[in-house]
Amino acid sequence: MWINRFWDGEAGLLGALMGVLTLPIELIYRVFIGIKNRGYDSGFIAAKDPSIPxxxxxxxxxxxxxxxxxxxxxxxxxxxxxxxxxxxxxxxxxxxxxxxxxxxxxxxxxxxxxxxxxxxxxxxxxxxxxxxxxxxxxxxxxxxxxxxxxxxxxxxxxxxxxxxxxxxxxxxxxxxxxxxxxxxxxxxxxxxxxxxxxxxxxxxxxxxxxxEPSGWVNLDGSLVSPPYGDDLLAVTSIAGPEIFRDMVTINTSSKVESFAFRDHHIFKESDIVAILKKSNGRPIIITEKDAVKLKKFSYMLPDTYVLRLCMxxxxxxxxxxxxxxxxxxxxxxxxxx
Known part of the structure; x- marks a missing residue:
């Protein structure tokens, strides 16, 4: 996603321009955060303590x-x-x-x-x-x-x-x-x-x-074999879609295209239609976080694989x-x- 490249300082000339334009807003935000934290650090703003840890x-x-x-x-x-x-x-x-x-x-x-x-x-x-x-x-x-x-x-x-x-x-x-x-x-x-x-x-x-990747399941949570194919589509609504795409690439040795929605996006049927059009018959790879939202569309997404991660x-x-x-x-x- 462009915003991640911008934040990483890798968005080229447009990113440099946006950096200049957003600098005043960042400075105002820095001042606001600094004042708030000094308020808590000094005790001027008091936190409420619950009765449990x-x-x-x-x-x-x-x-x-x-x-x-x-x-x-x-x-x-x-x-x-x-x-x-x-x-x-x-x-x-x-x-x-x-x-x-x-x-x-x-x-x-x-x-x-x-x-x-x-x-x-x-x-x-x-x-x-x-x-x-x-x-x-x-x-x-x-x-x-x-x-x-x-x-x-x-x-x-x-x-x-x-x-x-x-x-x-x-x-x-x-x-x-x-x-x-x-x-x-x-x-x-x-x-x-x-x-x-x-x-x-x-x-x-x-x-x-x-x-680390720990295995593959389908949208119903059943264990499945890794996706088969030289060309896959990684569909995400997470903060780091590029990282997930790269993980899929490493673990499948396939060419992987990223189709990213905004973080925490709630999928609608029209989104599923767009995903299927984008996939053009390719296997679809998703995260566990997105699987809980896409499960209700499993009847529309038969060739979908969930890459599980373990800590x-x-x-x-x-x-x-x-x-x-x-x-x-x-x-x-x-x-x-």
């Missing part, structure tokens, strides 16, 4: 870090440790809500744009720990732990919206308790370079994870589990897995 999982950037599967791992681990966790989300992007309920049906998912109210609703339903989704910038709710995900693919450009993909500068990571550097297409060496660079902003706990730890897992256990005062030494 809270863990925030968030980003600096607009999407593409793997926050949804990481949050899924966290609530699953808390559940296995004997807690009664609840995931609190503002509900933007119903695909994420559906995925969480699919992955962890025993875990309460509360959808409420008012995070503090959402936590209280979870407490009424017997939750004893709340995981706030995408809440690093939402400082109105107090928390015991701030975990921030940073994608190695995003690099180190410190430009804010709308001129860049960041909501805050990297300096804001000084208030994070743990940083998880994620990667999909980037190499492990790339991720390690990001860790070393970020360590200049904070001395918090660092961990690294990689999201694998590369470093820092024990340190991260340790700080989570410490902040939540978890008594069992092997509580989180």
């Amino acid at each position: 809270v863990v925030s999982v968030g980003n600096l950037a607009i999407g593409g870090t793997g926050k949804t599967p990481f949050s899924g791992w966290l609530v699953s681990s808390l559940n296995e440790a004997g807690f009664c966790p609840a995931l609190i989300t503002r509900g933007y992007g119903s695909d994420e809500v559906w995925l969480h309920r699919l992955w962890n049906p025993e875990v309460l998912v509360v959808v409420d744009p008012h995070r503090f109210r959402g936590v209280n609703l979870a407490i009424e339903r017997n939750a004893d720990v709340a995981v706030l989704d995408d809440a690093f910038q939402h400082r109105a709710v107090g928390r015991q732990l701030d975990i921030v995900l940073v994608a190695a693919e995003h690099g180190t450009r410190d430009t804010l919206l709308p001129r860049g993909r960041l909501r805050e500068t990297f300096r804001s990571l000084a208030r994070a308790d743990a940083i998880v550097v994620t990667r999909k297409k980037a190499t492990r060496g790339d991720a390690e370079k990001i860790v070393r660079w970020l360590s200049g902003f904070t001395s918090c706990v660092f961990a690294q994870v990689v999201f 694998a730890w590369e470093s820092g897992r024990d340190d991260l589990v340790g700080i989570i256990r410490d902040r939540l005062k978890c008594a069992t030494p092997s509580g989180l897995s």
Whole structure:
């Protein structure tokens, strides 16, 4: 997508022009974010503290870090440790809500744009720990732990919206308790370079994870063989369509064309018609996040393959589990897995 190339500084002359035009807006946004953060840091603006422990999982950037599967791992681990966790989300992007309920049906998912109210609703339903989704910038709710995900693919450009993909500068990571550097297409060496660079902003706990392909299923969730063909169409409504296209290319050794909708797009029947026209008989490849929205159109999309990803730890897992256990005062030494 052009916007990602623009944010990466790879959009050519038009991108350079847009960079100049959006600079004043970025500067205003920087001032606004700075004033808000100073208000919380000084205590002038007070956060509300719920009666149960809270863990925030968030980003600096607009999407593409793997926050949804990481949050899924966290609530699953808390559940296995004997807690009664609840995931609190503002509900933007119903695909994420559906995925969480699919992955962890025993875990309460509360959808409420008012995070503090959402936590209280979870407490009424017997939750004893709340995981706030995408809440690093939402400082109105107090928390015991701030975990921030940073994608190695995003690099180190410190430009804010709308001129860049960041909501805050990297300096804001000084208030994070743990940083998880994620990667999909980037190499492990790339991720390690990001860790070393970020360590200049904070001395918090660092961990690294990689999201790797783990198999293929159809829209009904049944295991299938990999797609057959030299020419495939990758259909997405995610923040990083190019990264997914490249992952499909690597894992199929096929030519892959990307057909990208905006992030969190809700598909309509007219979209399916457009997808079929674009595919022109080619196998269609989609993400798990898009599969939950496209499943109802499975009768129109018989030759569609879902590439599943799994999260694998590369470093820092024990340190991260340790700080989570410490902040939540978890008594069992092997509580989180």
